[in-house]
Amino acid sequence: MLASALDGLRLSLHVLAATIWVGGQFTLAGLVPSLRLVGDQATLIAAKTFSKFSWPAYYVLVITGLWNVSVVHMSSTTTGWKIVLGIKIFVVGLSGLSAYLHTKAKSKKKVAFWGAVSGTSAAAAVVLGVFLDG
Numbered sequence: 001m002l003a004s005a006l007d008g009l010r011l012s013l014h015v016l017a018a019t020i021w022v023g024g025q026f027t028l029a030g031l032v033p034s035l036r037l038v039g040d041q042a043t044l045i046a047a048k049t050f051s052k053f054s055w056p057a058y059y060v061l062v063i064t065g066l067w068n069v070s071v072v073h074m075s076s077t078t079t080g081w082k083i084v085l086g087i088k089i090f091v092v093g094l095s096g097l098s099a100y101l102h103t104k105a106k107s108k109k110k111v112a113f114w115g116a117v118s119g120t121s122a123a124a125a126v127v128l129g130v131f132l133d134g
């Protein structure tokens with residue numbers, strides 16, 4: 001069935017923001033070895049520039065995520081759907097928190113750890129979102 005204009009707008013904004021928040025993290029992680037060849041400053045500048053796009057995308061994801069939930073009739077959803085939604089909200093929070101801790105980490109180990117947590121939880125949010133869409 002073809003989506004209405006408003007449903008199309010809601011899901012398009014949600015998915016476009018996901019491509020920036022999730023795809024951007026993976027792309028930047030893949031570029032780090034090449035950026036390091038240029039110098040440590042290059043990695044830092046690229047990360048700072050990415051955060052100008054990634055955080056607005058994260059806020060759009062949370063706003064459009066709440067919009068997604070608001071159009072669902074909770075009485076017509078299954079317990080499984082509600083559990084998946086709860087897990088998804090948890091991983092979205094984890095992805096945001098770990099991305100923040102990643103930017104604040106001082107040691108290389110912590111930078112790598114929080115970066116991996118953020119990327120993995122962001123990817124998990126995509127998979128859970130696809131299941132929620134049905």
Ligand code: HEM
Nearest residue numbers: 011018061062065066068069092122125126129130132133
């Ligand atoms: C890192 C943040 C997030 C990512 C990467 C993400 C990703 C996605 C993706 C890829 C879809 C599938 C869209 C489709 O198949 O057309 C989706 C759907 C959905 N998301 Fe998210 N999402 C995020 C945050 C949230 C939040 C915070 C909520 C709720 C508060 C939420 C609730 C939903 C719901 C209910 C659906 C199903 C929409 C529908 O069937 O119309 N999402 N999400």
